[in-house]
Amino acid sequence: MEALSLPAALALVAGGGAGLSPERRAALGASLPLLQRDYRFERVWFWGCIQGLRGAYYIAEGLGPNRAAPRSRLYSLNCLDWSLLTPATKEMLALAEQLKGRFQGDPSFEYNVAEINAEAAARLTEGGKEPVIKEEARLIATIEQIDRAVGIVPRGAFVKTPIGSVHENRHFEGLSLVEAKKLSSYFHFTEPVNLKNKTLLEKANLDPSTDFLDSLEHDIPRGSWSIQLEKGGTVVVLRSLLWLGLTFYHVPMTRQFGYVYFGTGEKNLDLPFML
């Protein structure tokens, strides 16, 4: 969610019971603008909080002029001192997917890779490194996975210019109440995967400036999103069932929207059994 609209946004996602304490909110209000100044971000998003066993990680994302470019991610243990995270590599993602269990809350905690994947451990030892993976790497990989899988925006909120860069649509006035209830009005805010597979007939109806992302309709498994209209339709809240804790809110007919993650950072692999 936008750092500037943090207080109002937190009130809107509080339906799930998770939020921030006044101390953390105040700290964020002070440190996020400083982040923007120091790293020269154009926008700063408060991504959310991953609960570990002994502490929590607070994550912020910074965006540059092209909103679709890879985002810089920072984490903090107390919402005041932020550390930049390196971008995720494919190996990190592959290894982290096999790690199970809660986050410890200590970024230097080391997971033993040999228990999980003997090949990777062997590769690491050959390369001269120890067969361990740090929790920081797991954090990076998890944030990347969550953003890719369930980071969503409403349709029309972003436009793609002919050059290829993506901006906020200054003409976006919000989804109507009818549109807000449909899954097809929300897009994954990452590289589109399914767009090429659409039939020519469907592609003809798309508007290349706004429909350049995958919509939520074809997410597997079906029903992995819960759409609720809270307060009788003043807010529409989408909760992901695949990554429990990700909440997206949008106030129809206004420009307010955003998503935040408050959870343990574990994928819900039991989803097919639970639906």
Added chain:
Amino acid sequence: HGPYQPHEPGYGLDQPGYSPYEDQIPDPQARMLAIKNAKAYLLTTSTRSGLNLYDHFANILTKILDEQPTNTVDIIEDISKDVKWAQFRKKMDTLRDEHLILPTFEAAEKCKALFVKEAGEEEHEELDEEMGQPSLPNVMEAAFYFEQAGIGLSKDESYYILLSLKNLINVQPIQTCRFWGKILGLEMNYIIAEVQLREGEGGEEEETGEEEEETVGEKEMGEAEEEGEEKKKEAEPPKSTYKPPPEIPKEENGTGTNKYIYFVCNEPGKPWVKLPPVTPAQIVCARKIKKFFTGRLDAPIVSFPPFPGNEANYLRAQIARISAATHVSPTGFYQFANEDEEEEEGDMYEEIPEFEPPPVAEMVESLTMWAHHVKGILKQGRCVWINPQKSEENEEEEDEEEEDKEEEGEEQEEERGLPLLTLISEDEGMKNIPAWTAQASTNLIPQYSVAILQSNRWPGAYAFASGRKFENVYFGWGHKYSPESHTPALPPPAQAEYPSGPGITETVDPTVEEEIAFKVAQEEALAGEEEEGEEEEAEDD
């Protein structure tokens, strides 16, 4: 085709040597004609949409001049599209407005109704003073303490919940009431209140879907029996000798898992619905399945093993499990009412008035400062173990604690759970994950910090303690945490048919040689004995 302006295509073509119409002479009359032609062209109506370019440009320019946005040239296409879209909006405006009014404003009406103080409330208040006031829980105070940890709903929602609890108290005969928590569902959420009704009330049980089915089933059985009697003359198929395992009776209202009664509603402002009491079979089954709640209490639960009930029962079972596992209080706050009964029937506890709360730092550091005050649920599904064999025989006697086990058929081991006020440091963790995480709400201001407990076995269960005040709450999806993935129960092995025995085992028919050999052997045996020859003749092929 008169002189073109710089922004029009064709500019520069009227210079001598460039224009395709060089033979025409540009004079004022022709210029006016050219302008009229251009305008007529712009006014041609599109065959598809009924708009024309002239009006469209006029509207765009009007809009731009009215609004004066920055960098107009970059967003000119969007402005053009919006103007076109606005055309259609005007025609269907009235229809759309009516649709939009309904859901938002209905909900607002309901919320407003919460604030209205009823006329009959003053009478209620007088009655209550005589009978002992039911305590309205101070939801806002608990919400404040939980907010120090970042847990809880928005202040508005908490206040609505407080008001709807007040309504609940006015409607139902309630002695104590507490906001238990909120469980999220797919379509709607549940707000849950934990309640103890006044003595004597609440004896009637609401029929769940299951019970209704049972009564219907009994009627069907009765009819079938009548038909069976008529048909007794005809041969009946063999009756199955299968006896289902005896049903474990549920605990009485007011004890064990049914100590409290729970009311749920989907949103504050909607009417409260009472949840039926929970049976051990439902708890045992709920342990094996993991399903999301939809938000409708009458939704069926499709699962394996088949859940005996609908969503209301599943919700009640999960609430019972969560309460038993995660309701804690500072050690020493409660003590047993009767010192003798510490081990077995320690269901009654009471507050100690002289309790001195330990400082917050201690509460956070060691988990021995917290204790469960709800009895844990045994594997059987009850808090107090009962031998199902014995209960079958003596249905009229009350449930007794077993010291002598009677051996009849299958012997079931007596289960003993942990006694009531166990410290939570005894809770087992899973693998290397401890069962509880304790934190102080703030490290910067230790004198006002609050001790917060988060459960790792049931993510979403929280408890806080600050001085003499403490509270438990649940915000979550209603499922237990398991480090391994959920594996559904396998179907039971196929039922064994008749046990094999010589009577029904097929044997190979003897061959002719074998029969002859057998006959020869028999004849020899007979020749050895002193018997008459009639049997020989009788033993022909």
